[in-house]
Amino acid sequence: MSSSAPNFFQSVQSYFDKATKFTDIDAGILQQIKVCNAVYRLNFPVKIGNEVKVIEAYRVQHSHHRLPTKGGIRYSMHVNQDEVMALATLMTYKCAIVDVPFGGAKGGVKINPWDYTEEELERITRRYTSELVKRNFIGPAIDVPAPDYGTGPREMAWIYDTYRTFKDNEIDAAGCVTGKPVSQNGIVGRTEATGRGVYFGIREACSVAEDMQKLGLKPGIGGKTMAVQGLGNVGSYTAMISQDEGDVKIVGIGEVEGAIYKESGIDIHDLIRFRKETGSILNYPGAISFGKEEREKVLEFECDILVPAALENAIHADNAPRVKAKIIAEAANGPLTAEAEKILLEKGKLILPDLFLNAGGVTVSYFEWLKNLSHTRFGRLEKRFNQRTYDNLISYIEKTTQKKVDDFERTLIARGADEIDLVRSGLEETMINAYHSVRDIKLSKGINDYRTASFVCAIEKIADDYSALGIFP
Numbered sequence: 001m002s003s004s005a006p007n008f009f010q011s012v013q014s015y016f017d018k019a020t021k022f023t024d025i026d027a028g029i030l031q032q033i034k035v036c037n038a039v040y041r042l043n044f045p046v047k048i049g050n051e052v053k054v055i056e057a058y059r060v061q062h063s064h065h066r067l068p069t070k071g072g073i074r075y076s077m078h079v080n081q082d083e084v085m086a087l088a089t090l091m092t093y094k095c096a097i098v099d100v101p102f103g104g105a106k107g108g109v110k111i112n113p114w115d116y117t118e119e120e121l122e123r124i125t126r127r128y129t130s131e132l133v134k135r136n137f138i139g140p141a142i143d144v145p146a147p148d149y150g151t152g153p154r155e156m157a158w159i160y161d162t163y164r165t166f167k168d169n170e171i172d173a174a175g176c177v178t179g180k181p182v183s184q185n186g187i188v189g190r191t192e193a194t195g196r197g198v199y200f201g202i203r204e205a206c207s208v209a210e211d212m213q214k215l216g217l218k219p220g221i222g223g224k225t226m227a228v229q230g231l232g233n234v235g236s237y238t239a240m241i242s243q244d245e246g247d248v249k250i251v252g253i254g255e256v257e258g259a260i261y262k263e264s265g266i267d268i269h270d271l272i273r274f275r276k277e278t279g280s281i282l283n284y285p286g287a288i289s290f291g292k293e294e295r296e297k298v299l300e301f302e303c304d305i306l307v308p309a310a311l312e313n314a315i316h317a318d319n320a321p322r323v324k325a326k327i328i329a330e331a332a333n334g335p336l337t338a339e340a341e342k343i344l345l346e347k348g349k350l351i352l353p354d355l356f357l358n359a360g361g362v363t364v365s366y367f368e369w370l371k372n373l374s375h376t377r378f379g380r381l382e383k384r385f386n387q388r389t390y391d392n393l394i395s396y397i398e399k400t401t402q403k404k405v406d407d408f409e410r411t412l413i414a415r416g417a418d419e420i421d422l423v424r425s426g427l428e429e430t431m432i433n434a435y436h437s438v439r440d441i442k443l444s445k446g447i448n449d450y451r452t453a454s455f456v457c458a459i460e461k462i463a464d465d466y467s468a469l470g471i472f473p
């Protein structure tokens with residue numbers, strides 16, 4: 001990147017500036033929305049072996065328009081203030097788009113987590129959490145972290161436990177962090193949430209006949225072809241759910257070791273099994289394989305939907321002209337450079353932006369927080385009641401029609417919802433609503449692209465909050 005190229009935070013701010021041209025919001029409110037409300041940079045000591053190591057860390061709360069603030073904690077050597085501020089800012093807009101009533105935040109600890117033992121990581125995590133507690137930067141009503149790059153359910157369990165030791169009698173303590181293991185007050189469906197949200201977002205976009213016609217595609221997700229870059233958490237769930245529930249044909253997959261293409265379709269479950277067994281996706285039966293040097297070919301495969309689900313800046317000015325897919329679904333964060341986006345938009349492609357499309361994770365984190373505050377799992381109260389009601393209804397229909405419903409169908413129809421059903425249904429509702437609120441803004445304001453429309457949607461909702469709160473009378 002040249003020294004004059006905008007850094008990550010500046011890029012986010014320039015998207016914001018571009019979007020504000022489509023609003024008539026007071027300049028002061030816009031400025032308040034734009035800036036980071038609180039930036040906490042800290043250095044703390046941790047004993048590693050016989051040495052004391054000083055660790056650099058951050059927690060940024062971008063917007064206090066709604067509390068608590070929310071955002072992941074990443075462990076990476078690339079962590080710096082600018083990056084954490086940019087990610088916290090994006091969280092604010094992401095939450096607003098999917099109506100998750102939180103401000104955005106992000107945390108970062110500048111370490112390479114793979115350089116430390118489990119015990120050392122636990123010490124670092126607990127110390128970082130204690131520092132946040134001391135400064136009032138964590139709590140179910142203040143700021144609620146979640147996993148991000150280099151952290152997972154294990155770290156979230158340590159954070160929860162550390163918080164509890166300080167706030168012994170706080171009844172809602174479990175809501176101080178999300179992404180916890182299910183056995184530690186977590187929620188089922190969190191692992192698949194981002195991929196499932198990506199699927200719901202793509203499915204909704206494909207359901208709009210008018211938009212599909214413009215792309216020369218038939219409406220509906222069924223039968224569409226898809227290529228996916230990255231078979232990690234987000235990519236694998238997107239591919240599996242698209243295939244199993246959307247009847248999508250997966251024709252291409254890219255991973256670190258290379259890429260494969262199979263026009264007749266790849267069974268994604270079989271490929272995952274094959275990769276586990278052989279350590280690679282290459283040489284999958286019936287597919288054309290491209291080695292490591294050619295792994296980016298996955299972005300250029302012939303298909304209807306391209307899902308970059310691996311890393312930032314995957315599609316850039318060089319390869320963008322060769323992208324054949326008509327729909328680019330940003331499952332990863334920032335997979336397109338600004339230049340690539342311009343090229344693809346000029347070619348009439350539909351780009352579903354990360355800001356909206358990968359918000360499934362934070363949405364289900366919100367459900368976890370709600371579960372923690374209510375101290376009960378979803379479905380516990382109504383499941384059996386609903387089951388009995390449906391059962392009575394079937395019996396009544398049987399009686400009046402003199403037709404017997406067989407046992408299998410009866411069980412299927414008269415089933416009460418479990419937590420996983422409710423989480424999936426809430427996520428589906430969220431993604432459908434968010435898609436249409438962004439699309440409505442795009443159409444009504446004559447905006448060319450979904451990213452700008454997503455920013456406008458978020459900015460307008462946040463500005464509404466400020467005026468409703470009477471902060472700017």
Ligand code: NAD
Pocket residue numbers: 194229230231232233234235254255256295309310311312331332333334358359361
């Ligand atoms: P992950 O580490 O589970 O998966 C990433 C996968 O990409 C890995 O399998 C890796 O081997 C592969 N990969 C890396 N470089 C590659 C390359 N050059 N070509 C092809 N494959 C490559 O990570 P994840 O959680 O699935 O996250 C993926 C993206 O989605 C990231 O941008 C992340 O920020 C974003 N995201 C994740 C979540 C979530 O809930 N996990 C939520 C929102 C956004």
